[in-house]
Amino acid sequence: MANDPHKEDGIRLQKIISQAGLASRRAAEDMILQGRVSVDGKVVRKLGTRVDPAKQVVRVDGERVEIDEKAHIVLALNKPVGMVSTMDDPDGRPCLSDLLADYPERLYHVGRLDVDTSGLLLLTNDGELANRLTHPSYGIxxxxxxxxxxxxxxxxxxxxxxxxxxxxxxxxxxxxxxxxxxxxxxxxxxxxxxxxxxxxxxxxxxxxxxxxxxxxxxxGPIHLDRLQPRGMRRIKGDELRRLYDSVQL
Known part of the structure; x- marks a missing residue:
């Protein structure tokens, strides 16, 4: 495990579970004692275990818990024809940064769509997620x-x-x-x-x-649905968990 779940900084595991809406704080403690909770793939039974929400993966009964939506941002964008799939363009063409004024975080585009192709493009500040979604071994x-x-x-x-x-x-x-x-x-x-x-x-x-x-x-599991050209929506909840599961994160 890259990060020790028993270290003193971070957020208590039962608080993470309750804030995710999966159970009350007391019920979350029972889940931990029953061995139903893992951190970075290892079962944790100790109450008071602290988790680094930006770096560690928590699962309850095998399902990933999205523990800090502010830490990991994933956006679905309907890229219009004529926009380049880069954050800036030396030729002055419309680019992705034109739509991201409300997001001060550094976001990566997941793959590309050529300038004449429109539709679904994912953006995230989670570099490991972006790498896995585009790596051939995951077959997304x-x-x-x-x-x-x-x-x-x-x-x-x-x-x-x-x-x-x-x-x-x-x-x-x-x-x-x-x-x-x-x-x-x-x-x-x-x-x-x-x-x-x-x-x-x-x-x-x-x-x-x-x-x-x-x-x-x-x-992968994300669909364009009714998203309008130049429109964006935040991927979260079950949809976000399915996305992470698709690349075994």
């Missing part, structure tokens, strides 16, 4: 909706699920479906865990359906 799925010209035949789905060869190596979709067809425009949904540059556009080019419009609607 990203879901996109692409609009293309023409009718997308069944062979396209088969080809993308089997895999296509790109200039930087093979890639395949995890899921693919046609969502709807309006005139000569088809909307398709594609899910993959790859994070290569413009990979969805290049995959669709490879099967003869260049993308006219691309929106990311899902990143």
């Amino acid at each position: 799925e990203k879901t996109y909706v692409a609009r293309v010209h023409g009718e997308v035949k069944p062979f396209v789905r088969r080809t993308l699920l089997r895999g296509v060869e790109l200039e930087d190596g093979p890639v395949k979709a995890d899921k693919f479906r046609v969502r709807d067809v309006l005139g000569d425009i088809s909307a398709v949904e594609i899910t993959l865990h790859e994070g290569r540059n413009r990979v969805v556009r290049r995959m669709m080019d490879a099967v003869g359906f260049p993308v006219r419009e691309l929106v990311r609607i899902g990143f």
